[in-house]
Amino acid sequence: xxxxxxxxxxxxxxxxxxxxxxxxxxxxxxxxxxxxxxxxxxxxxxxxxxxxxxxxxxxxxxxxxxxxxxxxxxxxxxxxxxxxxxxxxxxxxxxxxxxxxxxxxxxxxxxxxxxxxxxxxxxxxxxxxxxxxxxxxxxxxxxxxxxxxxxxxxxxxxxxxxxxxxxxxxxxxxxxxxxxxxxxxxxxxxxxxxxxxxxxxxxxxxxxxxxxxxxxxxxxxxxxxxxxxxxxxxxxxxxxxxxxxxxxxxxxxxxxxxxxxxxxxxxxxxxxxxxxxxxxxxxxxxxxxxxxxxxxxxxxxxxxxxxxxxxxxxxxxxxxxxxxxxxxxxxxxxxxxxxxxxxxxxxxxxxxxxxxxxxxxxxxxxxxxxxxxxxxxxxxxxxxx
Amino acid sequence: xxxxxxxxxxxxxxxxxxxxxxxxxxxxxxxxxxxxxxxxxxxxxxxxxxxxxxxxxxxxxxxxxxxxxxxxxxxxxxxxxxxxxxxxxxxxxxxxxxxxxxxxxxxxxxxxxxxxxxxxxxxxxxxxxxxxxxxxxxxxxxxxxxxxxxxxxxxxxxxxxxxxxxxxxxxxxxxxxxxxxxxxxxxxxxxxxxxxxxxxxxxxxxxxxxxxxxxxxxxxxxxxxxxxxxxxxxxxxxxxxxxxxxxxxxxxxxxxxxxxxxxxxxxxxxxxxxxxxxxxxxxxxxxxxxxxxxxxxxxxxxxxxxxxxxxxxxxxxxxxxxxxxxxxxxxxxxxxxxxxxxxxxxxxxxxxxxxxxxxxxxxxxxxxxxxxxxxxxxxxxxxxxxxxxxxxxxxxxxxxxxxxxxxxxxxxxxxxxxxxxxxxxxxxxxxxxxxxxxxxxxxxxxxxxxxxxxxxxxxxxxxxxxxxxxxxxxxxxxxxxxxxxxxxxxxxxxxxxxxxxxxxxxxxxxxxxxxxxxxxxxxxxxxxxxxxxxxxxxxxxxxxxxxxxxxxxxxxxxxxxxxxxxxxxxxxx
Numbered sequence: 001x002x003x004x005x006x007x008x009x010x011x012x013x014x015x016x017x018x019x020x021x022x023x024x025x026x027x028x029x030x031x032x033x034x035x036x037x038x039x040x041x042x043x044x045x046x047x048x049x050x051x052x053x054x055x056x057x058x059x060x061x062x063x064x065x066x067x068x069x070x071x072x073x074x075x076x077x078x079x080x081x082x083x084x085x086x087x088x089x090x091x092x093x094x095x096x097x098x099x100x101x102x103x104x105x106x107x108x109x110x111x112x113x114x115x116x117x118x119x120x121x122x123x124x125x126x127x128x129x130x131x132x133x134x135x136x137x138x139x140x141x142x143x144x145x146x147x148x149x150x151x152x153x154x155x156x157x158x159x160x161x162x163x164x165x166x167x168x169x170x171x172x173x174x175x176x177x178x179x180x181x182x183x184x185x186x187x188x189x190x191x192x193x194x195x196x197x198x199x200x201x202x203x204x205x206x207x208x209x210x211x212x213x214x215x216x217x218x219x220x221x222x223x224x225x226x227x228x229x230x231x232x233x234x235x236x237x238x239x240x241x242x243x244x245x246x247x248x249x250x251x252x253x254x255x256x257x258x259x260x261x262x263x264x265x266x267x268x269x270x271x272x273x274x275x276x277x278x279x280x281x282x283x284x285x286x287x288x289x290x291x292x293x294x295x296x297x298x299x300x301x302x303x304x305x306x307x308x309x310x311x312x313x314x315x316x317x318x319x320x321x322x323x324x325x326x327x328x329x330x331x332x333x334x335x336x337x338x339x340x341x342x343x344x345x346x347x348x349x350x351x352x353x354x355x356x357x358x359x360x361x362x363x364x365x366x367x368x369x370x371x372x373x374x375x376x377x378x379x380x381x382x383x384x385x
Numbered sequence: 386x387x388x389x390x391x392x393x394x395x396x397x398x399x400x401x402x403x404x405x406x407x408x409x410x411x412x413x414x415x416x417x418x419x420x421x422x423x424x425x426x427x428x429x430x431x432x433x434x435x436x437x438x439x440x441x442x443x444x445x446x447x448x449x450x451x452x453x454x455x456x457x458x459x460x461x462x463x464x465x466x467x468x469x470x471x472x473x474x475x476x477x478x479x480x481x482x483x484x485x486x487x488x489x490x491x492x493x494x495x496x497x498x499x500x501x502x503x504x505x506x507x508x509x510x511x512x513x514x515x516x517x518x519x520x521x522x523x524x525x526x527x528x529x530x531x532x533x534x535x536x537x538x539x540x541x542x543x544x545x546x547x548x549x550x551x552x553x554x555x556x557x558x559x560x561x562x563x564x565x566x567x568x569x570x571x572x573x574x575x576x577x578x579x580x581x582x583x584x585x586x587x588x589x590x591x592x593x594x595x596x597x598x599x600x601x602x603x604x605x606x607x608x609x610x611x612x613x614x615x616x617x618x619x620x621x622x623x624x625x626x627x628x629x630x631x632x633x634x635x636x637x638x639x640x641x642x643x644x645x646x647x648x649x650x651x652x653x654x655x656x657x658x659x660x661x662x663x664x665x666x667x668x669x670x671x672x673x674x675x676x677x678x679x680x681x682x683x684x685x686x687x688x689x690x691x692x693x694x695x696x697x698x699x700x701x702x703x704x705x706x707x708x709x710x711x712x713x714x715x716x717x718x719x720x721x722x723x724x725x726x727x728x729x730x731x732x733x734x735x736x737x738x739x740x741x742x743x744x745x746x747x748x749x750x751x752x753x754x755x756x757x758x759x760x761x762x763x764x765x766x767x768x769x770x771x772x773x774x775x776x777x778x779x780x781x782x783x784x785x786x787x788x789x790x791x792x793x794x795x796x797x798x799x800x801x802x803x804x805x806x807x808x809x810x811x812x813x814x815x816x817x818x819x820x821x822x823x824x825x826x827x828x829x830x831x832x833x834x835x836x837x838x839x840x841x842x843x844x845x846x847x848x849x850x851x852x853x854x855x856x857x858x859x860x861x862x863x864x865x866x867x868x869x870x871x872x873x874x875x876x877x878x879x880x881x882x883x884x885x886x887x888x889x890x891x892x893x894x895x896x897x898x899x900x901x902x903x904x905x906x907x908x909x910x911x912x913x914x915x916x917x918x919x920x921x922x923x924x925x926x927x928x929x930x931x932x933x934x935x936x937x938x939x940x941x942x943x944x945x946x947x948x949x950x951x952x953x954x955x956x957x958x
Binding site for chain 2: 002004005007008010011022023024025046049050052053054055058
């Protein structure tokens with residue numbers, strides 16, 4: 001059965017950043033230079049082709065975009081300046097939108113105005129809600145303990161609610177990803193136990209970001225800085241998230257510093273601030289090829305993160321120096337950045353934190369299933385003889 | 386005898402051969418030398434002729450194709466007629482192809498002995514010179530014909546330009562813009578056409594054909610038949626010309642021959658020339674008058690296939706990109722799929738043009754040479770009129786491409802009347818019907834018939850710059866001949882002994898160069914020496930033995946055979 005080509009798709013992907021994909025004439029240089037491509041996952045060339053022809057139904061079943069960590073060597077090598085690296089990035093954006101059942105991601109990627117308006121709206125609502133709560137139940141001059149402006153127990157409940165919403169959306173989207181890639185996209189039988197065999201890959205890739213480091217394996221002079229900073233940023237982020245979601249009441253216990261919890265908070269803050277500044281600088285200076293082109297959503301990502309870190313640290317300093325009123329005001333401001341940022345997670349680049357380890361896990365299963373099918377096929381043909 | 390460095394000497398015992406040759410009757414002097422073709426080698430021959438009063442020379446060396454001219458020159462310098470010379474090829478035909486020194490030496494002895502026996506019967510021959518008529522006949526009034534005509538006429542020579550149609554311009558006048566610089570084709574032609582119609586030196590014959598051509602280089606007589614409207618208005622005119630340029634162009638491939646594409650059945654499957662017509666009219670629309678949303682361009686229609694033509698038509702790839710450009714500028718909302726086998730972007734500016742098409746988001750799709758796309762009518766639910774099914778090579782997927790308008794890039798093929806023209810001017814055609822040039826690389830515009838030149842797409846598919854370059858090349862070749870005033874005719878040709886000729890006319894039809902005419906008054910055949918290439922067909926065919934091939938007489942050839950078969954002896958030292 002022939003698949004219908006959709007020439008309009010290229011215009012759709014244009015909005016996600018794949019501006020130069022049509023320049024590709026399929027020499028295959030990108031595939032050769034890519035440290036991650038192999039005989040099963042032949043990218044970026046194949047992905048470029050599917051995109052050029054607008055084979056949406058094929059693209060949604062591919063794992064390849066997630067297997068790319070954007071080292072940018074393909075784009076450096078490309079004789080047509082078709083920017084395969086950026087194309088893979090755009091495909092990831094498109095896939096995030098495709099996995100997202102709410103359609104919010106799609107709206108954000110296609111319109112910067114929609115995204116900015118939504119963020120401002122959520123920020124204002126959060127601010128108003130916090131101020132309303134604080135002035136109704138607490139005292140602006142009390143930061144923690146009895147009568148606090150924003151008591152930690154309240155924030156804890158609030159965080160958990162937000163976390164639950166995000167979690168549900170992410171689980172549904174991840175399930176959709178599994179359905180597209182492992183059910184619709186699989187022409188061969190996948191034994192269930194392969195899912196157990198490769199399960200360890202999920203935490204392994206999540207915490208090590210190993211593949212990002214492997215991006216440098218084919219380079220003459222290796223640059224590990226992006227990987228290292230990315231890992232720092234990611235770990236800082238995860239630690240901070242866990243602290244805020246689970247240990248918020250310990251963090252705001254009182255004037256004393258609970259070191260077993262706080263030490264993590266400080267470390268995470270350092271990771272976050274270094275990482276954020278590094279990525280903002282890289283995007284401004286376009287240091288590596290992967291930072292040459294920045295989609296609107298990339299900027300929103302780093303800028304929001306930057307403000308969260310700054311307000312978080314300021315709030316902490318003000319609290320420690322006893323300027324409680326100012327600390328409370330900064331807290332509100334901090335939450336006005338945090339809540340939109342958190343709610344934006346499933347609909348933005350942030351979601352790759354979940355999709356990437358999943359993709360690595362699914363890819364291993366798919367590869368294993370393919371080898372098994374091939375083996376069966378070849379042994380079957382021998383028996384026929 | 387030449388050793389050709391070690392080329393000959395390493396297999397052939399040159400000294401033994403020299404010793405043997407010096408023992409033959411009538412041999413006065415034998416010399417061996419490392420490089421006989423070098424200046425000292427030639428000087429040696431000249432000096433020996435003068436010192437020893439020699440009257441025949443044989444050189445045993447390489448092929449006469451290589452150095453016969455060189456040694457003939459040496460004879461002339463020594464005051465000897467250049468035809469009193471014979472060359473024995475002991476390199477290409479002996480040392481290079483044998484590895485047994487004894488056999489090779491024996492063969493070299495035989496070859497030189499044959500030459501020695503033959504040269505005894507050589508006669509002094511004188512070449513002739515005939516006048517060159519400065520007028521030229523140009524057949525075909527396309528971009529090539531008009532260019533060549535103007536080039537010759539501007540140099541002050543009379544040109545008879547014959548065009549079959551009622552307008553000049555040929556196939557180029559059917560084109561809107563040209564790739565890759567998007568110059569208007571009309572502008573390219575208008576200037577030429579208006580100059581031609583006002584040029585005193587150009588006699589233009591529209592609605593005309595060349596009916597007959599007789600004579601030879603420098604002295605052709607052409608009969609031009611013009612037809613104006615009614616058959617009774619037919620006029621013929623005889624003109625004298627020295628040279629003829631054939632630039633009759635091509636015709637487009639008939640797309641209905643490729644059944645996969647449904648041309649002629651599906652209303653919106655059109656050829657490239659039909660699209661040109663639309664573009665010139667300023668509206669690219671479907672048969673129903675709608676602006677197409679999806680346009681597909683299919684390359685290589687009739688070209689590069691086993692079934693139709695195996696050659697590439699050279700211009701279609703860039704023309705297709707030009708269409709993509711023109712359609713996209715007329716309707717930016719339109720999506721263009723370009724379905725090709727290979728993208729040939731070989732010329733100046735072509736690669737950049739290809740890139741610009743990519744930038745304009747043309748979707749390029751690749752199909753396998755003998756696995757053609759198939760066009761179907763789309764269903765009622767589809768947002769397009771047609772669907773093109775193809776096994777796409779770059780992705781390995783079987784896909785269907787939406788299309789409202791399909792443009793078939795029809796290739797070029799030789800015109801039906803090409804064989805008529807070939808017969809008229811006595812030139813040959815290749816398997817595809819294109820006229821054959823004298824040498825594909827070194828003589829691209831000359832033919833095997835002296836005075837007949839070919840240019841443009843009647844030789845092979847080519848684009849406008851190449852065609853114009855060829856047209857100007859023919860003009861340059863002819864101007865060189867005109868400026869010389871006379872043409873040398875080789876002294877080696879056949880002649881009829883009128884006393885022996887019975888007038889059977891057997892030779893007339895056989896001559897591949899149309900060099901034999903029949904004198905009805907005398908009842909005898911006559912060979913036009915300027916046209917004769919001395920192939921010898923008539924000599925062997927003549928039942929009365931009345932035709933003699935100069936420099937290839939029976940005596941000469943028999944003596945040579947005798948020399949070859951006479952015993953030779955050689956013992957390895």
